[in-house]
Amino acid sequence: MRTKTKWSPGPGVKVLGVALTDDDSWVVSAAGPAFGVCPDCGRRSRNRHGWLTRSLQDLPVQGRTVTVKLRLSRWRCAYQKCERQTFTDRLSAVASPYERRTRRVAEIVGLLGHSAGRRPAERLMRRLGLPVSDDTILRHLKRHAAGNRPISSRIIGIDDWSWRRSWRYGTMIVDLERREVLDILQDRSVASTAQWLKRHPSVEIVNRDRCGLYAQAAREGAPQARQVADRFHLLQNLRIAIEEQMSLSGRATGRALRPDKDNEPYADTTHRRRARHAHRQSRQVVFDAVHALRKEGLPCSEIARRTGYGRR
Template sequence: MSTHDTEINRDATRLLGLEGVSVTKVKDDGAGGSTVYVVTGEDSARACPSCGVFATRLKDYRTTAPRHLACGGRQVSIRWRKARWHCTEAACARRTFTEAIPQVPARMRTTAALREAAGAAVADGGRTVVQAGRDLGLSWPIVQHCFEVHAARSLPAEPAETEAIGIDETRRGKPVWKQNPDTDKWELVADAWHIGFVDAIGGRGLFGQVEGRNAASVAEWLALQPATWREAVRYVAIDLCATFRAAIHRALPHAKVVVDCFHIVQLAQRHLADLRRRLTWKQHGRRARKGDSIYTVRKILRRNKEDLNHEQRQLLKTELEHMGTYGKQIYAAWQSKELLRDLLHLAVTRRHVTPDHSTISAARHRFFSHVADHAHLPELVTLAETVEQWWDGIETYLTTGITNAASEGNNRLIKLEARNAFGFSNRTNQRLRSRCATTRRSRRETHPH
């Protein structure tokens, strides 16, 4: 073989990207791909896998065809001619062995590069197991195994320390029940609800998930985390869920609960809608129809006051005045909602200045005074009672600006992942895929290459 031919083979070896073998020739397979003939290029392949002694006695040659990644947009079919050796160590129980390299271990029909690409396609590329298998020519079980190996290597074993976490639940699928043969009672085997724990301020995605929707599940997951991690958590963002609050006080007694501002406004909007529907039925004995004053302004009532122009403000006031007393009560409820929003707008993230106690107290007093002036409206009283019960968490939000937006964003990604997979039949795979989907961005930033 000439020096020029040897250099060409070295270039082909580098292009193939398969360490441990050397390319001898490349042929066109006639189907748009290439057939690459290789031989073993590492002396360590002659070492006996049992005793480690280098063999010197050749038995015969075998040709295998491990599957590899495409090269240059063309499918590559490898033909590896490797030697079979006699182990000459008398104390070794193994008599013969075939050459193997780290990229293609013994009895492996795929290369490590192909398996890594399959796992990364699902964990980092957002592809489903089925699609990754179609693209790479692998079966579903092989791709799933590659994904699990890749996830175990790329996902941290313990959650990263953070000052604030978010807790929220998401529903996917249906609960699974099984009848106990001894008691004839139906018992819950798999819950449809999953509780997720996320990094609320660091953007590192989902830390973990547990089945269930109770305080015991939350407290148990928190208790299983390292003590240093629990001590670092100072704030926990949640929605208006008393179950989560009880679990936090039990597992993280030093942490402060932060109520998500979105759910406070959502609650106010819900009570306003309930009052509007109740008074509409009371006045008309039916739902609102086109031509009714309340029907004309029903969408304006859901808007924020700063988003309304002068004409819309006048329309709201005029139409509600046409309803008489009921219209004035609905307008008072809308004002209560806006006073509560004014209170939430004092948050440090909106004003870029930490509000002092007197400013917060004044805005809080305006809201409760307005509700007290309309105490005959049960929806407003219920709203005020809820705000009072959760005031510590609301005040913490005002001074820190922490929200549970990270949990809501992760829930969207989790549902999208499940929708792309056409659902999950295995809850463990569902949680693993969910965690990979929500941590892709942070893992790319940590390991950009």
């Protein structure tokens, strides 16, 4: 059997007793320090004003849940000029204010939530003896991310994203040094993006796509920042340009692999004409098929599913 000292959830807590309940879970009765320290003036006080009890979820023992019934005191400040008349024990090393689990359990919730996700982490923690709902895991991750959000960012990336594809778009701003999402704007406009950049004068480099909208927003909101094109859109534009050039020149049909005698001007002109004609016929077939399905009254989503082509 573990001693009472080993049942303690952290420094400054005195374990009074340990009991095993009917549902095979452990309940640890503990108490806070014998005196309080005012968080404003820093003076000690032994003038107790009242009591309160916090129920904290702690690490399991042999797969059984452990609940710490921590009894804390509410003290009166002994300094008459202090604006705070009463205060409660704050055991920051044990648990954060208003938390329902100890710091060491909250750390495990954050680690499993980041690595496994909401529902897989919920199932795994239940097997470990730490029952936590998936909504609680998500709230913990959001609260932790909001608390650790950087104050300033030097290098940011701006790109659009769809609330609803081909219908409504927003703007996502990412800190490229920390690889964290800084903010999500409701629309994709010059005014909203420029206003966000004006509120963050520490931005030195703006990484964006080739769209002129974000270029104008960066010039208005962060004139001191240098604008660069991101790698993804550069490679995407290069790929599109190569495909268009190969389609126009007919290299996709293997003209470069033909013998030298076929590479005469007349043969080359005839080959290009045939390639363009074949390409035009293939596009005409797709055009006719899509319009035939449209005349039948099918929606665009069903046409895209049948033909394999997107809405655009």
